[in-house]
Amino acid sequence: MTDFSSADIIRRRLLAIAAGLPVATTLAAIGGRKVMAGEPTTTPMRIGIIGTGNIGSALAELWVGAGHTVFMSSRHPEELAPLAEQLGERAQAGTVQEAAEFGDIILLSVPYAATPQIGRDFARELAGKIVVDTGNPVARRDGDMAGPALAKSTGVSSQEFLPRTRVVRAFNCIGFRTLRSEAHRKGERIAIPLAGDDGYALAMAQLLVTDAGFDGVIVGGLASSRLFELGKPLAAGDFTASEMKSMLNEYYINNQ
């Protein structure tokens, strides 16, 4: 199966390499050591979380543990008060609008069918921001919008639903239990594939993957998110980065 033309593949690989440079630079700046839990790779970030369910709450905890500040949100913010209290002074909870305003980076982790409405309702607050999108279009939950979204690739669809933002696909194919149990594990970490069209946004998202206790592997531009949609081989959720890179290399060689 060929997803891209050769020119597209080369362009996307260059984008991935370019996006890797700031990350390498940042890691070099902290001496190239392995980053441990509780030690952010970069200046602490302000992260607005839209959708604080299974995935959003796990990432909130991991990022607070790494020194970042999170603003978790819900349509029923009072329900998040105990979690905010448990996570301490670097966590607060409130409305979706407040989270969208607060974050320099936004985690969007909602049932996929809510994405268009969020893009419309919070267009002003989200404009120009990096949006790390974990959502998966699933027909049985999200209805008729799931098919066309998958046909375009979720990354391309999310960017259309969230215009004027810098969408990065990440954390869509790791289960929330694995997210909690395998973060910062000893030995080779689990890989999280990332896709995005904006090199800076990809680099920042990759740092957040590291701080959550995983290894970010940049697959390519947003259209390449189709390579790790649910059900695709890359989406098994428990590869190491070296395993994932070998699979990607094989894919790109076979599809040149």
Ligand SMILES: NC(=O)c1ccc[n+]([C@@H]2O[C@H](COP(=O)([O-])OP(=O)(O)OC[C@H]3O[C@@H](n4cnc5c(N)ncnc54)[C@H](OP(=O)(O)O)[C@@H]3O)[C@@H](O)[C@H]2O)c1
């Ligand atoms: N579960 C997994 O293991 C997993 C793994 C990878 C990716 N994903 C994907 O990631 C996304 C989130 O999954 P999840 O399991 O974390 O879901 P979840 O536990 O159901 O949490 C989703 C959250 O989204 C919020 N939400 C729903 N509609 C909203 C709207 N219109 N505006 C604002 N917030 C809204 C809900 O909060 P309120 O009702 O309180 O507002 C809810 O807490 C899904 O697209 C899923 O397919 C899930």
